[in-house]
Amino acid sequence: MLLAAQRFERVNWSVVEWDIRQKGYSIIPRWLTKAECHTLRDLWPNPDYFCPTVEMDRHHFGYGWYRYFHYPLPEFLQQFRHEMYPYVASIANHLWATSRSPVPYPPSLDTFLDDCHQAGQQQAGVMMLHYPTNGYNLWHQDRHGSLLFPLQTILVLSESGVEFEGGKLLVQEEYPQKPPERHLIGGNIGDVVVLCTASRPRYGHGPRSGEFFHGVSKVTTGERYSLSCLFHDE
Numbered sequence: 001m002l003l004a005a006q007r008f009e010r011v012n013w014s015v016v017e018w019d020i021r022q023k024g025y026s027i028i029p030r031w032l033t034k035a036e037c038h039t040l041r042d043l044w045p046n047p048d049y050f051c052p053t054v055e056m057d058r059h060h061f062g063y064g065w066y067r068y069f070h071y072p073l074p075e076f077l078q079q080f081r082h083e084m085y086p087y088v089a090s091i092a093n094h095l096w097a098t099s100r101s102p103v104p105y106p107p108s109l110d111t112f113l114d115d116c117h118q119a120g121q122q123q124a125g126v127m128m129l130h131y132p133t134n135g136y137n138l139w140h141q142d143r144h145g146s147l148l149f150p151l152q153t154i155l156v157l158s159e160s161g162v163e164f165e166g167g168k169l170l171v172q173e174e175y176p177q178k179p180p181e182r183h184l185i186g187g188n189i190g191d192v193v194v195l196c197t198a199s200r201p202r203y204g205h206g207p208r209s210g211e212f213f214h215g216v217s218k219v220t221t222g223e224r225y226s227l228s229c230l231f232h233d234e
Contacts, residue, residue: 007031008083016194017091020151024212025171025185025195032190037157040076041225044128049074051123056137062216064135066228069126077126077229085109085231088151088194095201096150105149109231112149116233121145125230128157129216131167132223137216139172141198142230149231152197154214157225159189164222169193173200175210184217197230 011028019026032040043049050067057063069077089105089112097104106112116122121144129137142152158164169185187193196212216224 005083008087011087013087013091016087017094020091020194020196020200021095023183024173024200025183025193027185027187028192028194029188030190031192032155032157034159034189036076037155037189040128040155040227041157043074044130044225050128056135060138061140062135062137064129064131064137066127066129069124069128071124073124073126077227081126081229081231082109084153085112088149088153088231092150112147112231113233116145116147119145119147121147121233123234125152125233127228129226129228130223131164131216131219131225133219133221135167135216135224136218139170139213139215141211141213142228142234143198144234145232147232148197150197150199151194152231153229154187154193154195155227155229156187156189156191156193157227158223160186163189164219164224166218166220167224168217169226170215170217171195172213172215173210174213 016026016028044067049069051070053065053067055065072078073081086107089107092105131137154169160167169187171183171185173181185193195214198212200210200212
């Protein structure tokens with residue numbers, strides 16, 4: 001599985017940036033083919049690609065399992081992460097940098113990962129998640145370590161309404177002295193969801209930000225696979 005650069009070039013990144021600014025997430029629909037989703041899912045049983053399995057219920061994260069990939073990543077994921085990074089880095093530099101606190105994310109993922117590794121963050125920030133029937137994921141942020149990239153992606157690898165029911169991707173924003181704002185994203189097989197990792201910049205009387213969380217509602221039937229790709233290592 002190889003990714004042509006043209007696939008990234010065809011994305012309307014201006015729309016993605018507008019979505020992130022307005023609601024904290026954007027969906028790139030049917031970016032992966034079903035065959036590519038199935039090929040990625042087929043990696044799950046192979047321990048050669050993964051660190052040990054984490055059982056969510058043992059850590060009170062929800063119900064299901066996830067596995068971090070270890071380096072070297074499979075070629076498809078390595079290419080996906082490196083080819084998409086310059087686009088999301090440009091968005092991050094537009095939305096998170098201010099005159100008081102410039103955030104010059106480097107144009108190369110390798111440079112940013114070198115900074116992560118020097119800070120002691122060695123674990124590849126890419127994991128696969130498997131939710132069985134009744135599986136779910138509580139509200140959380142993928143923010144481990146001192147270096148954090150403000151955007152991440154989730155690749156939906158299972159077909160809603162065919163392979164599973166329920167299991168919707170959810171986001172929640174929290175602001176002081178306000179009730180949380182919750183949104184049901186959904187997403188179907190082949191979609192790539194770009195979302196805020198821990199905060200979304202808000203504009204009005206000067207930039208401000210709130211805490212941004214995501215989770216997965218309960219899978220009522222079937223099973224759901226997804227892949228979480230961070231641009232920082234943990």
